[in-house]
Amino acid sequence: MAAYIVRRLIWVFFLLFVVTLITFIVFNVLPAADPALLRAGRQPSPELVESIREQFGLDDPLIVQFFRYIGDILPFVGGDGFNFGFSYQSNQEVLPQILDRLPATIFLTTGAVILWLSIGIPIGMVSAVKTGSWLDRLTMGIALIAISAPVYFLGLVALFLFDDSIGRFPLLPGSGAYQDATTFFGKAAALIMPWCVLSAAFAAIYARFLRGNLIDTMQEDYIRTARAKGLSERRVIFRHGVRSAITPIVTLLGLDIGILLGGAILTETVFNIQGIGRFAYEAIVRFDLPVIQGTVLFGAFFIVIMSLIVDILYAFIDPRIRY
Amino acid sequence: MAAPLLEVEDLRVHFETEDGLVKAVDGISYTVDRGETLGIVGESGSGKSVSSLTVMGLTRARNARISGTVRFGGKELLGASDEDMRKVRGDDIAMIFQDPLSSLHPFYKVGNQIVEAIQSHRDVSKAQAYDRAVEMLGLVGIPEPRRRADSYPHEFSGGMRQRAMIAMALANDPKLLIADEPTTALDVTVQAQILELIERLQREFDTAVVVITHDLGVVAEMADEIAVMYAGRIVEQGPADTIFNAPEHPYTWGLLSSIPRMDAPRGDELVPIPGRPPSLIHLPGGCSFHPRCPFVRDAHRRVEPRLDPVDGNSRHKVACLLDSGTRKRLWEELQAGVKPGDARRDVIGIGRPDADQPSQDAGLDAPRR
Amino acid sequence: MRRSFQWSLIACALLALTLGVAACGGDDGGGDEPGTTQGTPAEGKQGGRLVSLWAGDVDHIDPGITYSDLGQQITRATQKTLYRPKVDDATVVEPDLAESDPEISEDGCRVTVKLKDGVRFSPPVDREVTSRDVKYAIERGFFNSVNSGYAGAYFGTLPGAKVGAEPGTKIPGIQTPDDLTVVFNMEPAEGEDRCPGGVLAGALVMPLSAPVPPEYAREFDAGNISTYGQNQVSTGPYMVENNESGEAIGYQAGRRIHLVRNPNWDETLDTRPAYLDEIDIQQGNDDATVMSRKILEGESMINGDQSPPPPILKQALTRQKEQLALVPSGGGRWVAMNTTIEPFDDVNVRKAVVAGFDREAMRLTRGGEVIGRIPTHFIPPGLLGFEEAGGMEGFGLDFMSAPGGDMELAAEYFQKAGYDNGKYEGTEELLMVGENEGVDARAAEVAAQQFEKLGFRVRLRQVTGDAMYTKYCNVPAAKVAICPNVGWLKDFADPQTFLDPTFNGDNIIPTNNSNWAQLDVPELNRQMNEAKLLTDTDERAEAWAEIDRRITELAPAVMWIWDNQANIRSENVVGVIDEDNGHWSFAHTSLG
Numbered sequence A: 001m002a003a004y005i006v007r008r009l010i011w012v013f014f015l016l017f018v019v020t021l022i023t024f025i026v027f028n029v030l031p032a033a034d035p036a037l038l039r040a041g042r043q044p045s046p047e048l049v050e051s052i053r054e055q056f057g058l059d060d061p062l063i064v065q066f067f068r069y070i071g072d073i074l075p076f077v078g079g080d081g082f083n084f085g086f087s088y089q090s091n092q093e094v095l096p097q098i099l100d101r102l103p104a105t106i107f108l109t110t111g112a113v114i115l116w117l118s119i120g121i122p123i124g125m126v127s128a129v130k131t132g133s134w135l136d137r138l139t140m141g142i143a144l145i146a147i148s149a150p151v152y153f154l155g156l157v158a159l160f161l162f163d164d165s166i167g168r169f170p171l172l173p174g175s176g177a178y179q180d181a182t183t184f185f186g187k188a189a190a191l192i193m194p195w196c197v198l199s200a201a202f203a204a205i206y207a208r209f210l211r212g213n214l215i216d217t218m219q220e221d222y223i224r225t226a227r228a229k230g231l232s233e234r235r236v237i238f239r240h241g242v243r244s245a246i247t248p249i250v251t252l253l254g255l256d257i258g259i260l261l262g263g264a265i266l267t268e269t270v271f272n273i274q275g276i277g278r279f280a281y282e283a284i285v286r287f288d289l290p291v292i293q294g295t296v297l298f299g300a301f302f303i304v305i306m307s308l309i310v311d312i313l314y315a316f317i318d319p320r321i322r323y
Numbered sequence B: 001m002a003a004p005l006l007e008v009e010d011l012r013v014h015f016e017t018e019d020g021l022v023k024a025v026d027g028i029s030y031t032v033d034r035g036e037t038l039g040i041v042g043e044s045g046s047g048k049s050v051s052s053l054t055v056m057g058l059t060r061a062r063n064a065r066i067s068g069t070v071r072f073g074g075k076e077l078l079g080a081s082d083e084d085m086r087k088v089r090g091d092d093i094a095m096i097f098q099d100p101l102s103s104l105h106p107f108y109k110v111g112n113q114i115v116e117a118i119q120s121h122r123d124v125s126k127a128q129a130y131d132r133a134v135e136m137l138g139l140v141g142i143p144e145p146r147r148r149a150d151s152y153p154h155e156f157s158g159g160m161r162q163r164a165m166i167a168m169a170l171a172n173d174p175k176l177l178i179a180d181e182p183t184t185a186l187d188v189t190v191q192a193q194i195l196e197l198i199e200r201l202q203r204e205f206d207t208a209v210v211v212i213t214h215d216l217g218v219v220a221e222m223a224d225e226i227a228v229m230y231a232g233r234i235v236e237q238g239p240a241d242t243i244f245n246a247p248e249h250p251y252t253w254g255l256l257s258s259i260p261r262m263d264a265p266r267g268d269e270l271v272p273i274p275g276r277p278p279s280l281i282h283l284p285g286g287c288s289f290h291p292r293c294p295f296v297r298d299a300h301r302r303v304e305p306r307l308d309p310v311d312g313n314s315r316h317k318v319a320c321l322l323d324s325g326t327r328k329r330l331w332e333e334l335q336a337g338v339k340p341g342d343a344r345r346d347v348i349g350i351g352r353p354d355a356d357q358p359s360q361d362a363g364l365d366a367p368r369r
Numbered sequence C: 001m002r003r004s005f006q007w008s009l010i011a012c013a014l015l016a017l018t019l020g021v022a023a024c025g026g027d028d029g030g031g032d033e034p035g036t037t038q039g040t041p042a043e044g045k046q047g048g049r050l051v052s053l054w055a056g057d058v059d060h061i062d063p064g065i066t067y068s069d070l071g072q073q074i075t076r077a078t079q080k081t082l083y084r085p086k087v088d089d090a091t092v093v094e095p096d097l098a099e100s101d102p103e104i105s106e107d108g109c110r111v112t113v114k115l116k117d118g119v120r121f122s123p124p125v126d127r128e129v130t131s132r133d134v135k136y137a138i139e140r141g142f143f144n145s146v147n148s149g150y151a152g153a154y155f156g157t158l159p160g161a162k163v164g165a166e167p168g169t170k171i172p173g174i175q176t177p178d179d180l181t182v183v184f185n186m187e188p189a190e191g192e193d194r195c196p197g198g199v200l201a202g203a204l205v206m207p208l209s210a211p212v213p214p215e216y217a218r219e220f221d222a223g224n225i226s227t228y229g230q231n232q233v234s235t236g237p238y239m240v241e242n243n244e245s246g247e248a249i250g251y252q253a254g255r256r257i258h259l260v261r262n263p264n265w266d267e268t269l270d271t272r273p274a275y276l277d278e279i280d281i282q283q284g285n286d287d288a289t290v291m292s293r294k295i296l297e298g299e300s301m302i303n304g305d306q307s308p309p310p311p312i313l314k315q316a317l318t319r320q321k322e323q324l325a326l327v328p329s330g331g332g333r334w335v336a337m338n339t340t341i342e343p344f345d346d347v348n349v350r351k352a353v354v355a356g357f358d359r360e361a362m363r364l365t366r367g368g369e370v371i372g373r374i375p376t377h378f379i380p381p382g383l384l385g386f387e388e389a390g391g392m393e394g395f396g397l398d399f400m401s402a403p404g405g406d407m408e409l410a411a412e413y414f415q416k417a418g419y420d421n422g423k424y425e426g427t428e429e430l431l432m433v434g435e436n437e438g439v440d441a442r443a444a445e446v447a448a449q450q451f452e453k454l455g456f457r458v459r460l461r462q463v464t465g466d467a468m469y470t471k472y473c474n475v476p477a478a479k480v481a482i483c484p485n486v487g488w489l490k491d492f493a494d495p496q497t498f499l500d501p502t503f504n505g506d507n508i509i510p511t512n513n514s515n516w517a518q519l520d521v522p523e524l525n526r527q528m529n530e531a532k533l534l535t536d537t538d539e540r541a542e543a544w545a546e547i548d549r550r551i552t553e554l555a556p557a558v559m560w561i562w563d564n565q566a567n568i569r570s571e572n573v574v575g576v577i578d579e580d581n582g583h584w585s586f587a588h589t590s591l592g
Helices: A002-029 A035-040 A046-055 A062-073 A094-129 A134-148 A151-162 A184-190 A192-217 A221-228 A233-245 A247-261 A265-270 A276-285 A289-317 B048-056 B082-088 B110-119 B126-139 B145-149 B158-170 B188-205 B216-222 B240-245 B250-257 B324-335 B340-347 C005-019 C069-078 C131-140 C151-155 C197-205 C214-221 C288-297 C310-319 C347-356 C359-366 C407-416 C438-453 C465-473 C496-503 C522-532 C537-554
Strands: B006-017 B020-032 B037-041 B064-072 B093-096 B176-180 B208-213 B225-230 B233-239 B308-310 B313-318 C049-053 C083-086 C089-095 C110-114 C174-178 C181-185 C238-240 C256-261 C278-282 C301-303 C324-337 C429-435 C457-463 C482-489 C557-568
Touching: A002 A062, A002 A289, A035 A046, A035 C465, A094 A134, A094 A184, A094 A192, A094 A233, A094 A247, A094 A265, A094 A276, A094 A289, A134 A192, A151 A192, A151 A265, A184 A192, A192 A233, A192 A247, A192 A265, A221 A233, A233 A247, A247 A289, A265 A276, A276 A289, B006 B048, B020 B037, B020 B048, B020 B225, B020 B233, B037 B048, B037 B216, B048 B064, B048 B093, B048 B176, B048 B208, B093 B158, B110 B126, B110 B145, B110 B158, B126 B145, B126 B158, B158 B188, B176 B188, B188 B208, B188 B216, B208 B216, B216 B240, B225 B240, B225 B250, B233 B240, B233 B250, B240 B313, B250 B324, B324 B340, C049 C288, C069 C238, C069 C256, C083 C197, C110 C197, C131 C174, C131 C181, C131 C214, C151 C197, C288 C301, C288 C310, C288 C557, C301 C557, C310 C324, C347 C407, C347 C438, C359 C438, C359 C557, C429 C438, C429 C465, C438 C457, C438 C482, C457 C465, C465 C482, C482 C496, C496 C522, C496 C537, C522 C537
Parallel strands: B037 B208, B037 B225, B093 B176, B176 B208, C049 C278, C049 C301, C429 C457, C429 C482
Antiparallel strands: B006 B020, B006 B064, B225 B233, B233 B313, B308 B313, C083 C089, C110 C181, C174 C181, C238 C256, C256 C278, C324 C482, C324 C557
16 A cells, blocks of 8 residues: 555656646647736837846746746755746745635635535435435436536526625625635635535535436345345445445545635636635736646646545545555 | 245236336245255246245335235235334345355455344344354354454455355344355356255254255255246246156256256257247247247147146146146157157157147147136 | 926916816816716715725736836825826826926926925835935836836936846936935937937826835845835825735735825825725626626725626616716727738728728727717827817818718728729738627627628637737737727826827837837828927927827728726715726725
């Protein structure tokens, strides 16, 4: 197991390197705005543009720029490391800005995960056990709608209905409330609508997925054995059925968490939560490469690490798996 | 004589499907006494597994229509409450299945799975149950049972897994053990060991055993009674000796001659039964076996045979429209090595009848009743 | 010593006020626009907290680097620049840090400014401002760690001023004979005998002239990228909230800018009333509809970088008129035709296009009538020279007279260009590059339709706004035939800042070119270069109006709107618009 983990970690580094490389290439090759010109403002003289290029190191060959960036990030390679550069847009350091926004994204993700698991798993189980009943049809129908509604649309609808400043039924803190809140509970209240909106589609997906999985699992031979042993139906469903059916969900969950930690862009935008997702989006619009690189790196890191965690967890869940 | 432990009377299990009514089990009856072994033999789709699962109350499909009687120890099982059936399963009646790898839960240790079986029927502590589990594992011939109990199913070999299943099934001293194809998934050498184990345990604990198999060879030694099923019905039933030595149903003859035998001369051809089992929705009219029977007569397409005792042996029942004398003569010919087509000609006369030809074989059939 | 251009304007204005005669140039801003609070800045109550909802962030928080109207909205609250346009009349400039008008020498080569005594920096610097602080402020614009976007343009003629200089480089051309006097000493260019002192003096309204303490700022300016912005000090009534060591904790990039009162600000040395106690700029309000509704239905809020979308505007016009303030932004938009690409090298084709174009349809994409006027020439209202160029009426050119498009007239011009059936007959596809989001995308699409109506075949490429500018329209080598939604905003109220970068052939540069039509008429260029050197207001107004006429006659672009800036406020906000900038003025607004 230890050797496996080490191998995977090496793989993580390699993947992050490739991701950084691709981001760098995409940014520099595809038609986009020139950051030096954007920074220079209107009608700049050639000397000014040149000075700005030098300031941000844009006049060096691309390879040099790329490896300088890598070198700045890594510790122990000259310099202090963990220097993710300065935003072209705001002249501020990238890493502190990302770390500053990370808690919001983590809070949003954590709450959403808890919410959608609490809803999706039970519904999935009930639907699987009572396949074909009206309850099953109803929940799966609602699930289909939840999956289909785009998050941004759902978010706006939620705001226009429930936002306490502009909504029809002013009930919940709305857009921008997360910024204003200072206490933990204030922030949590501000996240109620975003959690609901973000969880809706996921809960639906997980419910459907678990339902399908559980239905399949209940056809397995060992379920028949369990019943033949005279176990109570509850025990058969939970300890034998769900226990097996839920394992692929662990993989799914790990990846979903990894992706969300990279930033739930749409949710963060519509509710004005200053998380990494928004930050990345703004940087993309402004062609702010250092920030784009930083957020992409963080996003990729989370996904890859969650994937590793999930794989390790799997070994504990399923005894047939040995690394 | 004491009442039979298990009495099955006219059991029917039909499934309503979009394509029609599937008559998986269409009126079978048998009994099993304590300490006795019944072998139920048939091809896939004969209804042998479904009938046993129904006895256990494990036929749970919504579209299942079950009728008939299943009496266990005098108590009616069909129509008993779920809770009553749960108590019976794994305690009074136990079942083991064909593939022990897929039949054991991959995520739980074997010992714990046996403990589970024990604790759902006995009020004992986990430690006590665990001890019993280890004891049972030892009993079925697994070496180092305590260490083995701490392992996962995939860490066992095929034969050991089946032994473990048997240990689990017998942990609560069931009165009846149903073994559904217990050796099919195992190597030949291991097969013999498992069968021997079942026999031994049966003698020790006086358990009644029902062995379900497609392979007559499996039940040759073990069974006291044999029931041959075809297309949801029993076509021949009787003491094992009788069935092997004096079978009177063409299907049984087919089964017997398709068993490869070690003592047959090399070069002897296996004689398979031509054709395939029928659709259980659209059964052929008359005798279900008639499309494949080398000895079919015109009338057999229209008249259903009944399972009737043979003259001279009330325990031997056959469902065939040919009369017993004809059948005995046919068997003699087949035993002598005559091919079925030739045997037919010899005993019955001309070749197989056409649909148009008038029946020429009056007097050769058992009277219709 | 000659008075410079703005100062005669001030005299004019004072005269006008006392005699009630509007004798000077410059529109006093849409007095008849609905819902404005023009005229004397309104009185409100002291105190309170104003919230401004923005979508994005300021371009730079560093007052020496910021080069946008929003950045100026902040510096107009936090800094004392040498001069400042009057909040209700952009063409009139008053001294802020300066004590009086600048003295400009006859040849325009020497500009002298005297500073007020007793102005102090905010904590933690705390001391009095001296002339050396102004000198350093302008010098740092040239540092390669700062790279101000306009320092070179307006102050580059000073001896010793070089863009991309090492931090700490001094400019000998700026002298400080005593603590309260700054002297700008220019030298004429080759072959010239005059210097652009008038323009330099005009540029002293820009934030670059706000004083910066060198001993404090030096360490921040020393690195590769200056961090003075995150540690700035103020001289104005407000400051970015900071802690004891000077860190501007009130600035959270992309999230929030928090302005609080500057304890060291002396109101007797300032004309700004500064009613509010704090201003909270909250960013990230991307959805314009949600933002607008919050402001209109809420309390103590104003908008910032986003205008309300057209449906909200329409609604507000009927229901919440008072909460809406429409101000000429001092800029406009046009569809630029690349005069170096056929068939736009033919002036008759261009006139045909302008004549037939439905400019009202273009305007509709941004919200219709309220959002601005259909232009009759180029210089927008609010700038010097507007009246001289005919004001709203313009020069009476026939092809500019039908805002909805006159197809018959267009046909005539096409015939003059040689297309007998009155429409363009060429079959080549002309490249048009527009934006891909929001109302700007609509404008591009409408423009494409208009060209096709006139017989052209157009290939419309839509990209992000930044890409449109920096990779396509601003790059002559990209050979874009039509840029449908380019626009220009003045830097300050002088028409040179509007016409020179955009239509002077000498200003065509390979990247970041703003002369999108690539108009290059040598005689016209010369005319503009001469006009740049004029110092008398009236002369400048006349000269640039004449240039405006000539440009309009050449029809290099379809000018389709003189923008109004649409601003909204909550009901209880007594809002005052900064005419020069088109946005609310923090230092004049109060809560009712």
